[in-house]
Amino acid sequence: MNPMTELGLRFVRRPGPGGRAANLAAFGATAVVALLVTFLIAGSLGLSQRSERIGWRSADKADPATAIGSLNLDDDQRVDGHRLSVLDLAVLRPNEVAPPPGFDHTPKPGEVFVSPEVAKRWSSLSKQYGHDGMDKPTGVISDKGLSSPEEFIIIRGVQTITADQHPQYVSSWNENVWDSRMLGLLIAVAFGIILVLFPILSLVGQAAGVAAKRREHRLAALRLAGATRTQVLWLSAVEQAVLAAAGAVVGLVGYTVLSPLIAQIPLGGGRWYVGDITVQWWTVLVVLVAVPVLSVISALIGLGRVSITPLGVVRGQTRKGLSVLRIGLLVIGPVMLAYYGMRGAVLPLLIAVGFAALAVRVVGPWAVQLVGKAMAKAANGPVTLLAGRRLVDDPKAAFRPVAALVLSGFVTGFISVFMPSGEDDPTFNDMRIGVALLLSLVFLTVAASTAAGAVGTALDQAAPARALRRSGVPLSVIERAARVAAVVPVVAVGLPVVGFGALCGLALSGGKIATEGSSGVLLLLGQVVAGLALVTVAGAAGAPVLRKASAN
């Protein structure tokens, strides 16, 4: 085995002082990343599978001359608070085609097929829909023909759909047509993925960074001892890959364990079949490859400084200041969103939202540095001075742990403009659940990222903190400085970012606030409260590590 590979594996097994906490934080954060990525992939595939089973109900492009059936769909009925669809189906070539998915035979005129939920209520619904002569429906549609176990649908065989009923023609039961509601959801999911992408990437970076920070001095020492840059990078890659692969496995297992719970989310018309959102072999492969690869790349980027200038790390040399030109990036996203607007094609809008989120990620450290300078200049006590100088010294490191949280402010600001009102419309329901789901994902990412960051920062500051404690500086001063250095970027950068998110939302909507009622304000308040709570909890995660690592 390559000696550097062997050494890398040895460092994973015996991480040294403080290394176990760093490795655990990196491993835990990677597991969360893997869980989220699996959820996003499996969830999107679930939408596709759901749509495939019922896509024929939305078909309307077939040539009447060659169509196998025509239909008329009325989905405006309601039963016990659920939406009930009533579909009249005229099968045009009953002897030539197989039954639709979920049917034991092709519906003949006069026959009525229902979903299990409707079958349970047949005695009352049969009268309501003019089938009071039928003791029971002709057949119950199986899982293969339903969008959800909770779906309420009645499919009635009819002789013909007249022109005044606006028939939709079907060319195949397996037509590759997206159900309109599922398509809407898929577009929403694409926006969600873009919005959650940077918090997740931040978390990947954080997970890699926290372990890399521990390695910095060790690797710098190896460099000084004569190891080549490639050898040092290879060693780090091995170490990070092992941790990330273990995290990815745990994330996948975690998703599988949680999938029955995830299936309970009533998005897109009801709960989900667990089979729809079960991970497929290639999803497993993608997660097992992508998460470690991203993690390794992230770790190697972070180690560039060590591998190039080991002395810089050993001696704690000053880093270069950040350019004000970064601000320019803030303009691109809103301008693109305003230009394409609500009627624009989906892809440019996704790119625009991506640009805006990227701008936040890039401008964040510069803003942190600016705030740090102001704090250090105005400080009259040790806590503010220490916190301010820490922000100025390495604004990227200071921003990294809270990047996901700040980006969540962007997400909240953006969607606060589009919050649905309390209307009893399924699209609004989907949006409400979607927003709640998106914010849950973002906050899960934020929690993992902020906690991992707090542990990393605590380990990073252990040696000088130990010296300060020995010299008589109380631990409380050191801890307060660490807390201030963690909270300030959130408040000073996070709050303006919420405004920037709202600005991007307004640019997209053409300046109109689509939100009705107080839901937008509640959302923003929730963001602020949750954000501050997360920083406090994360600080609590870092405090014992700092206390232990800086102890005598």
Added chain:
Amino acid sequence: MNFQSPQSQVVLSGHGLVKHYGSVVGLAGVDVAVRSGEALAVMGPSGNGKTTLLHVLAGILTPDQGEVWLGSERVDQLNDAARTVLRRRRLGFVFQDNQLLAELPADENVALPLMVDGLSRREAIGRARATLAQVGLAAEVGRRPGELSGGQAQRVAIARALVGEPQVVFADEPTGALDAATGSQVIDLLVGAATYRGAAVVVVTHDNAVAARCHRALHIVDGRVSDAMGAVR
């Protein structure tokens, strides 16, 4: 540089000091006393209790048995918070690798203990700059540790140890990371500046050249003062 042993009052003393780390003996009954303006070198093989003795005398660790006195105050019976305040106000520390805060310029590194003690920034920075000037770093007050040489950084650490006018300065291998010439300058500066102010200095060192610059040396072997090697100059 050699110094005459002072005939002043004992400022720091330890009596019958015992310290165990589980089954490992750190100190096995050490008696030691240091006078104001006196520099004491603590020598001996690695892992034999030198640093433990320094930590116990400085109130960083408490002994399992024995007493530590700073002037008329019994240190080992103070609680952690009181010992922290005592270290900040009455003791100074110099570590092997300076342990300055990388993000703070030299003057703020030196001013920090004063600011922790409640001095205004202006006053603390003023005193820090004056002390830095005394150790020959008037021109480097705005530089950060990464921008200083090893010897300069250690002089900043000495200024930080002296700025609070301590009664005792503890130094743990203060020249361990420096070359011989720079190490000589640093130890001369430390002992000279501290004893000039009437402070005692306790230096843990392996280096005979460092010990030669102190008034006397105490040899610790297996957690005890070694009579055979403990020649008093």
